[in-house]
Amino acid sequence: MNAIIEIFPQLARGLHVTITVLLASAILAYLMAFIAGLCRLSQNIFIRKFTGFYVEVFRGTSLIVQLFWLYYAIPMLFGIQLGSNWWTGVIAIGLNYGAYLSEVVRGSILSVAKGQSEAATALNMSRFQRMRLVIFPQAVRMMLPEFGNYTIQMLKGTSLVSLIGMTDILYYGDILRSSNLSQAPIVYLLVLVFYFILALPLIWLTRKGERISKKGVANG
Amino acid sequence: MTDPIVRFQDVHKSFGDVNVLKGINLDIKPAEKVAIIGPSGSGKTTIxxxxxxxxxxxxxxxxxxxxxxxxxxKNGHMVKANEKHLREVRGDIGMVFQHFNLFPHMTILENCMTAPIHVKKESKEEVRDRSIQMLERVGLGEKLDNYPSQLSGGQKQRVAMARALVMRPKIMLFDEVTSALDPELVGEVLEVIRDLAKHEDMAMVLVTHEMDFALDIADKVLFLDEGVIAEQGTASEVIEHSENERLQGFLRRFRG
Amino acid sequence: MNNNWSWETFMDALPFVLQGLWITVSLTITCYLFALLFGFVWTFLRRIPNRFFNWIVTWVMEFIRSTPPLVQLFFLFYAWPMIPGIGVTLSPFTSAVLGLGIHFSTYIGEIYRSGIDSIDKGQWEASKALNFSTVDKWRRIILPQAIPPTVPMLGNYFIIMFKEVPLASTIGVAGIMLMANSYGAQNWSYLEPLTIVGIIFLVLSYPSAVLIRKLEIKLNTRFDKNAAIK
Incomplete structure (x- = not known):
């Protein structure tokens, strides 16, 4: 029990990094998801192929590879130091899950029933209005559970930033473990509990999203 | 002789190798009620x-x-219409679908209001009043804030008609609007159409299998068979005086 | 650190990184087979008709699934040997098989469950009516119908597993990821070997994904779920 009281505040020092990386990379991922998802439905073949390339590259390789690659490549290719590894982590996680989520966006838009777009045409809506007023609101409902699931994946993914020296929860766990090897079981168990506590609201939101997505859409 | 509001001139349509329509010529006058009948697969809906x-x-x-x-x-040539042109011309046309196609994420009042507000840029208050009026007319004034999933098929189809009517079309298209309904719900939908046919001066085109109903309200009946209009005229001309054997056979099957 | 892309380094690093390919592939296969097997354990545990027990199993699965596999690897590799009584030292390879295998078995278990749940009630009733034993019922009626439709989903998890395996480099499994990092450390140029790793992943996972998509289409046409009740 004493050990827990000792270890918990130590790990909590990493909370800030874990949470900010998660929030920033989630925002980037959602942004990329909608941009790339819509681009893949574009009528312009060049835009479609280009985003297809982005999606396949990021889905086809591992997050950990991308993280290290960007860690070394960003300073070299762009001749800039981002100033911190925080950005490297955010960009890697955001681009990676943005690629996965763009498929969710694309699939949801495609799965809104064809009759919906026809009804909107019959009401003389423009292409943009059909998308904004009819297709999109329904597609977004369908996306919610997958967005929830992938956000949990992103939370798990944030643990990788400890590998590039970011001081997140796992980083402090590693420090504690190396200072006292016999404490390792309790340290890592608490690290896991920490992540699980962070995941709980996301799990709850995902289940809520599942309920919402079940009503209010016409698909097929 | 008034000018037709719709005219088809030698219209063909094929899907892949299948020629569905093989030269349709057709005039529809303003306020005319036209019924299109014919065996399934004859291309009625495609028209x-x-x-x-x-x-x-x-x-x-x-x-x-x-x-x-x-x-x-465009530059003195006729070219394929773009989205803008299509929107200009189809503004006077409304349609009701076999499977209703109501917007499931909107209440039925919102279903009616969204297009006049966003497409015709009319004022919200005016559109709301008109939508409520129209929903009352189809007997759904009590259900304004319900979602489509809470309605029966017949009610959904009546909402779909109100939604189309709020746009004040000059031409209304009905695509087998009772085919997806349980038999006991067909009557309430036909009643609304009958009411419209009697009191509205818009042109109406009905694709339907409700033969007696179609013959009853239509000014003109078209019998579509194998991609062409095989017979046309007033209801009595088509039913009683036609010598087209396929039409006779078709009518026997549907009218019992 | 070397700050310019060099094809010379690239060609130099290529054979070095490729030395790790066999480990990466065999670890993927082992982890995957372990997850396939262990998935059945979850499915079985969740079918035990006791609400409290069910609740526990559900949350244990949720716990494993929503915490980082990286930490789970560290737990098995660094912490497990320290646990008094049951602790044993695990090799990096074994830790990875257990860690990644158990992590993904929670997903696989859910896939099995969805397959079993999708079986029409009539099939259960029919096997009862025909007086099958429990074993025969599962072996001859339920599983042969439940598993085939899940094959594409299971296949996807093979690719996902392949992409998670480089995590094991952090506990010293000498796959392509570790080889790339150690080449980088020795020669002070990381970008070329890491690019090689990326290319290897793309070359192997993209065709597999295409293959699974084809399999999915084929299965969908062959295995009509509704045929039994039509």
């Missing part, structure tokens, strides 16, 4: 879907109120 711009004709012209629907003039 009104092309008029609604949901399907592009393979060849021929469709003229709506003097304007060519699918073609527009």
């Amino acid at each position: 009104i879907r092309m008029l609604m711009t949901l399907e592009e004709p393979s060849s021929g012209d469709i003229i709506v109120d003097g304007k060519n629907l699918w073609k527009m003039e």
Whole structure:
């Protein structure tokens, strides 16, 4: 029990990094998801192929590879130091899950029933209005559970930033473990509990999203 | 003799190798009620879907109120219509679908209000009043804030009609609007259509299998068979005086 | 650190990194087979008709699934040997098989469950009516119908597993990821070997994904779920 009281505040020092990386990379991922998802439905073949390339590259390789690659490549290719590894982590996680989520966006838009777009045409809506007023609101409902699931994946993914020296929860766990090897079981168990506590609201939101997505859409 | 509001000139349509329509010529006058009957697969639905711009004709012209629907003039040439042109011409046309196609994420009042507000840029208050009026007319004044999933099929179809009517179309298309309904719900939908046919001065085109009903309200009946209009005329001309054997056979099957 | 892309380094690093390919592939296969097997354990545990027990199993699965596999690897590799009584030292390879295998078995278990749940009630009733034993019922009626439709989903998890395996480099499994990092450390140029790793992943996972998509289409046409009740 004493050990827990000792270890918990130590790990909590990493909370800030874990949470900010998660929030920033989630925002980037959602942004990329909608941009790339819509681009893949574009009528312009060049835009479609280009985003297809982005999606396949990021889905086809591992997050950990991308993280290290960007860690070394960003300073070299762009001749800039981002100033911190925080950005490297955010960009890697955001681009990676943005690629996965763009498929969710694309699939949801495609799965809104064809009759919906026809009804909107019959009401003389423009292409943009059909998308904004009819297709999109329904597609977004369908996306919610997958967005929830992938956000949990992103939370798990944030643990990788400890590998590039970011001081997140796992980083402090590693420090504690190396200072006292016999404490390792309790340290890592608490690290896991920490992540699980962070995941709980996301799990709850995902289940809520599942309920919402079940009503209010016409698909097929 | 008034000018037709819709004119089909030698319209053909094929899907892949299948020629569905093989030269349709057709005039619809303002306020005329037209019923299109015929065996399934004869291309009835395709005719009104092309008029609604949901399907592009393979060849021929469709003229709506003097304007060519699918073609527009550009630098002295007729070219394929763009989205802007289609929107200009189809603004006077409304359609009701077999499967209702209500927007499931909107209440039924919102279903009616969204297009007049966003497409015709009318004021919200005015549109709301008109929508409520229209929903009351189809007998759903009590359900304004319900979602489509909370309604029966017959109610959904009546909402779909109100939604189309709020746009004040000059031409209304009905695509087998009772085919997806349970038999006991067909009557309430037909009643609304009958009411419209009697009191509204818009043109109506009905694709239907409700033969007696169609013959009852239609000014003109078209019998579509194997991609051409095999017979047309008033209801009595078509039913009683036609010598077309396929039509007779078809009518026997449907009228018992 | 070397700050310019060099094809010379690239060609130099290529054979070095490729030395790790066999480990990466065999670890993927082992982890995957372990997850396939262990998935059945979850499915079985969740079918035990006791609400409290069910609740526990559900949350244990949720716990494993929503915490980082990286930490789970560290737990098995660094912490497990320290646990008094049951602790044993695990090799990096074994830790990875257990860690990644158990992590993904929670997903696989859910896939099995969805397959079993999708079986029409009539099939259960029919096997009862025909007086099958429990074993025969599962072996001859339920599983042969439940598993085939899940094959594409299971296949996807093979690719996902392949992409998670480089995590094991952090506990010293000498796959392509570790080889790339150690080449980088020795020669002070990381970008070329890491690019090689990326290319290897793309070359192997993209065709597999295409293959699974084809399999999915084929299965969908062959295995019509509704045929039994039509």
